[in-house]
Amino acid sequence: MKAEIITIGDEILIGQTVDTNSAWIANKLNLIGVDIIRITSISDKKDEIFKALDNAKQIADLILITGGLGPTDDDITKTSLAEYFNTKLVQNKEVLKHVEQFVIKRKAWMNERNIRQADVPESCKIIRNKIGTAPGMWFEQEGCIIISMPGVPFEMKEMMTESIIPELKKMDSDLHIIHKIVLTQGWPESKLAEVLETWESNLPDVISLAYLPSPGLIKLRLTAKGDNQKLLENILKEQVGELERIIPDLICGYDSDKLEEVVGKLLRKNNKTISTAESCTGGNIAHLITSISGSSEYFLGGVVAYSNEIKENVLSVSKRNIVNYGAVSKQVVEEMAKGVRKLYKTDFAIATSGIAGPSGGTEEKPVGTTWIAVSDNSKVISKKYVFGNHRGRNIQSASLTALNMLQKLILEKEI
């Protein structure tokens, strides 16, 4: 199946909004074997919508449209589609009931605009919008499927996940596509690619590999395509097993895992607690940990010790070590980890001290130099890293590296 995505909205064309919907949709469709031929963003104008549909029908048998379904006057996608498909708008009782319930729940009143949301083109199939008021629409014309969805990302995503993707999958029930994502932490892409070269070139034809890099983390996505689901699952499992043998120390999660979530689950499972003592990461590790709902069960708190006085007074780091070795040193970061673990009475602790940049580097300790320590009740393990020159990326890389060191400590793996 070949598809085009059309996003409608002036806010995209004036650069006010980054179109993140298209990438999300493209990714999901790609995963079920649909090829995206083109992505087009146009303004809220009937002529533009008509022209875009005419163009899309020439190259695609599936057209996905987002945007322009809201209740205000500049939302013209629905009326334009009705005109394009030469059909009229009729009130849909079910949609009306849904809109009413939705409005009442929010302690508001039905008005003309709300009622109009229940008017839908007669010739289309309605796609339920469980979390909003504008329904989606599914048209078919001359072998081409045209689907219209709201532009609000979480409404669009719900509609895609719950209704559209299952429906599209049914159409090509012989083709099976299975994915497995392996999260790696610790090596840059180039080094990883080098070590995996032989493995990659020997992958069976039904499997393809993609590197998805982000600061501090690289995801490997394995995709298996074919007609025998059971067989594909086995091949995929075998190759993931192979990966686990080649880079056992780099793998830190699977699929949609976030590292802070993986670590959180481990702590919860083992009924253990954690605290943080952050210098260069400036609170970002605590922020990552607490971005996970329920983290209060295992995260007791942290100290952001930016100044040396706080390292000394709050975390009990010895002045002598700071003077002799500097704040960015093995000695200091280990004392920070011990200090916070004792102060907060937790099972584990993480500590960071480094030069985030862009200034503050020296010949001996260039920008990006970072000491990270993790500790439990019997030991402290620390390691030095040299990240890059970009402050934001250094902070993120150091934070994820620290979380991964903690994971290894909990799992009693070598750090």
Place this chain on the structure above:
Amino acid sequence: MKAEIITIGDEILIGQTVDTNSAWIANKLNLIGVDIIRITSISDKKDEIFKALDNAKQIADLILITGGLGPTDDDITKTSLAEYFNTKLVQNKEVLKHVEQFVIKRKAWMNERNIRQADVPESCKIIRNKIGTAPGMWFEQEGCIIISMPGVPFEMKEMMTESIIPELKKMDSDLHIIHKIVLTQGWPESKLAEVLETWESNLPDVISLAYLPSPGLIKLRLTAKGDNQKLLENILKEQVGELERIIPDLICGYDSDKLEEVVGKLLRKNNKTISTAESCTGGNIAHLITSISGSSEYFLGGVVAYSNEIKENVLSVSKRNIVNYGAVSKQVVEEMAKGVRKLYKTDFAIATSGIAGPSGGTEEKPVGTTWIAVSDNSKVISKKYVFGNHRGRNIQSASLTALNMLQKLILEKEI
């Protein structure tokens, strides 16, 4: 001038990369009076590039292309453009010299791929790439300008800012476009729009207004367009002054200011220091403050006090207050602010305690309920807010609200 943006790259069509280049370019062009008619993303295929150019020429007199200029085999934009414009590739001595210097600086060697980067279509004007090896290209054909840039965002941005925008501006030297952005914090968009309605409807015709909302912050962008620059500047200044009279307490910065930067500058100017005591924001305020380079001059550190024990033991919050009023209360958040200010010996302090959600809410204190306190050496001021249901947005909104309260305290404004 009417423009189309074309981004080339398979990584966009499979949803691996969000196309952020287009929004950035659209925003910049919009600011110099260019209308973006369409944004199109296509794959790295010659036929697709030809088709996209044919389509674009029908609606635009300016076409901006990004992507496909790298040194690897799948980068085919340059050869495709040479063929499209019926011209041949010739080696450009200046570009070759630049590539050589670039490669040597990185302690690498020139190879065939590098040398090929200096081959450029004979009929185009070269746009210098100061921070990369692939030059930009400026073609003109039948009154249409076609510009090709690298897809690497920071190379594209440098080229746009330093070469392309100044060049395009010259073409319409009679038109002046000036912008002023006013940052507001504290009110939702709907409330802000209501209060500004009269002012907005009385704006002079040469001025247009855009609301740019993000969690915890709304930017108001005023744009003045006309042929008399001096006059436009005066009108803009007058209207910003008017805004300052209508919403004095909401304005927290101008233009590209970030709130954490504004607060940082204020602290530095007054030679004051700050510390943070965070519960619901979980380290995010410290993270925002330390994302600014040089923040170690005024930020001494923070305490993330997720558990009540840490509020008591580290921040000296009284157990009685926690038992009587709960951790999310005026009494506790004020004690947290006082506690961290004393512990860290800083001039100012910020404290937060709230229910970030999605769980943990009660009838009396629903999810989003947040107490924030700011303190100096003579007083503590606290306020209750009720944000929304989304954990991430609640954390960000509470963090920015806290920073703005601090700004007001420093400026001796009413909170």
